Amino acid sequence: MALDSRVPKGPIKDKWTDYKNKINLVNPANKRHIDVIVVGTGLAGGSAAATLAELGYNVKAFAYQDSPRRAHSIAAQGGINAAKNYQGDGDSTYRLFYDTVKGGDYRSREANVYRLAEVSANIIDQCVAQGVPFARDYGGLLDNRSFGGVLVSRTFYAKGQTGQQLLLGAYSAMNRQIARGKIEMFNRHEMLDVVKVDGKARGIIARNLITGEIERHSAHAVVVATGGYGNVYFLSTNAMGSNVTAAWKIHKKGAYFANPCYTQIHPTCIPRSGDYQSKLTLMSESLRNDGRIWVPKNLEDVKAIREGSKKPTDLSEDERDYYLERRYPAFGNLVPRDVASRAAKERCDAGYGVNATGEAVYLDFAAAIERYGKEQAKIHNISNASDAKIYELGQAIVEAKYGNLFQMYEKIVDQDPYKTPMMIYPAVHYTMGGVWVDYNLMTTVPGLYCIGEANFSDHGANRLGASALMQGLADGYFVLPYTIGDYLADDIRTGKIPTDSKEFDEVEKEVKDRIDFFVNNKGKKSVDYFHKKLGKVMWDKCGMSRNEKGLKEAMVEIKAIREEFWKDVSVPGGANEMNPELEKAGRVADFLELGELFAKDALTREESCGGHFREESAEEDGPQKGEAKRNDKDFAFVSAWEYKGEPADAVLHKEELEFKDIELKQRSYK
């Protein structure tokens, strides 16, 4: 099947508006006869479910947690971008579009990104109307901060809990529709497969996680909004339950999976402390507004710090290497994430890591505290303020901005980041890859849509900070509700989709067989044993830098782990009850397939771009020496994989990327 991105014709500025004007609509009376399933209630699914219900469709929404409010979007800390230009610093739709395409290392679809930038401003208006308490200045207007990879201040935030507040906004909109009976909410339900009838997505098979019952649900269209697959690495900043199952299952039923190897390794996370570690915690990128990143200049100091005979605060300015400021003077500590992560790895690989594991660098707020302190002393007319007073005044400002993050850090590490620099290290955070979708956000299966982090659409090979929340809400509030109407307009006379068909019988049997296998297998090793083993291969060979040899080994090793899993996994408990081990087993089984496709995708892409760094493809000399080297001639395409049984046999389809409105350039942050 040829890939058709369905990007409308015309100048980029007018595409979306013209398209909306021509699209098929469903009249309100007919919407009442149309059912839509939305799987996932994070920012993407939650906003979509609320909006579709409000338009008049009958929505069934699903989440594996006990409330829509607990989707992992809740954990987003730093902020959400929007081209409002409230700061008057030269921002515009075009600039947000440009920054996002450049930040994504020229591997995203221009038309989608432009639309995203275009609707971004509306998101803020919508959220304020819903009562989202964004940060404000003393004049009562909305405040902004800066994120990495850009030169303007366009990030809106609610302390360090922006995702929480935005999700609670979408959740409240959902609650209004649940109360009206327009959304039927299925909490503690997991989608285990999609059902196709005559080639169209017409329903899902879900497991009630309380009773274990396998349920059939039908609809005229199915929307998958199940988040990212970072947990393929076992350790990531994702929630424990974050998974690829829904996305992988629809891949196996015909939806192409795009760019699986594009993963974001976030530079500022709390380093791991031991083998028992179950997840990693992010320290928001917003901290790089005020924190300076460094390691000691001299190896003797590194040694002394690791042994505990010196403290980081003992080192003078001269003895510190602010390596981002040194290497990237224009962007300094605010370079994009992929660049910052690789730079940290480079220093730690060279032996400069500052903790026992050798995998940590400092993020230091002393300079910011002093700067704010002096500013406050001026504002409050305190002359000759003592150093202690200045520190106190400065600390109050830093606390107001990042208090909850500092508290989180202190609770985990047991050190006070107001007094000693934080220790940070990169960790898996976000997956740019995902289910391939066209301009309508429809997958290669008719009637099957994919939105939010689960799709591949807008971030190319690297996502800029504060852009995922923007994309999730753009997809759910403002894009999908229009584009889905175009498809559903043909379904006004279809009537209810029956669930007693052979199509439902077949898929339900597949699902049940697999569950029966797990509970009856009586192997010897726990699900976590396999998950950790997979995670190690992924991190060592498909992590921050990749090479041909390692990727080939990864494919072989992952396959071997998968075979061992199916022989020897142990899942205690039964099928017809709440059984968290059984849930995990299903998810890890899917990660074990995705992992291999991931390595294959990384192997095929013989260039470095964004988060995907191939050691064979780096600049060899000149000012950019060592930086990632893209190959636009051969690789300016989206890799969309078609399932063919074994992950290694997947077939590659290329969506060539055309850049008409932005010139392809080397990405420089120097």
Next chain:
Amino acid sequence: MNLTLKIWRQKDASAKGQMVDYKVNDISEHMSFLEMMDVLNEQLVNAGEEPVAFDHDCREGICGMCSLYINGEAHGPDRGITTCQLHMRMFKDGDTITIEPWRAAAFPVIKDLVVDRMAFERIQQAGGYISVNTSGNTQDANSLPISKHAADEAMDAATCIGCGACVATCKNSSAMLFVGAKVSQYALLPQGQVEAADRVKNMVAQMDLEGFGNCTNTGACEVECPKGISLDNIARMNRELMKAAIK
């Protein structure tokens, strides 16, 4: 460190539960409490036994999923944190730790340490929203200046994670702190004024219907709340309720 755990085990909602003793060894003080529970569960799985079911997801104190009653305290002995943020450095070698689910009539046990918090959902559905359409045809965000103080105070109330520790802690199983926080967030913002009276009446009515107890101003909820939601929110809710009654 080596520990003895006394854990509530209950097969399902209708079964009778009981406390069961377990031992875990070589626990590092750097582990989180839930990582210690992972160690126990891995041990159980390897022995072919059923692991202990408990709710958790984000493991960073924000989703509100985790809910353990540890040594008689909701979210355990530390302050200002959730169960998933509790670290083993709060305990010492040889300790016995008692682990129970939230106990409240409105939160029935589903299995082991997992409880059903649907009552909270229904309260939110009764009025925890501003009736604005999601069409995007709203006014420009900055056309409605809101004082920084009001915005900050609304934000403080809005940080409630819906965990239910307040209910579990309260001797009357009252949900006033949870409901007060939501009512306050909207009461403090101009956008919330239009529906203020109906909102508070409907949410409180639903709360009563769910079988949560009354508030007798003991203040235990504020102490155990991981997000520091203040009792002022309960007072504000009561004022809102009075205002609504006069209207």
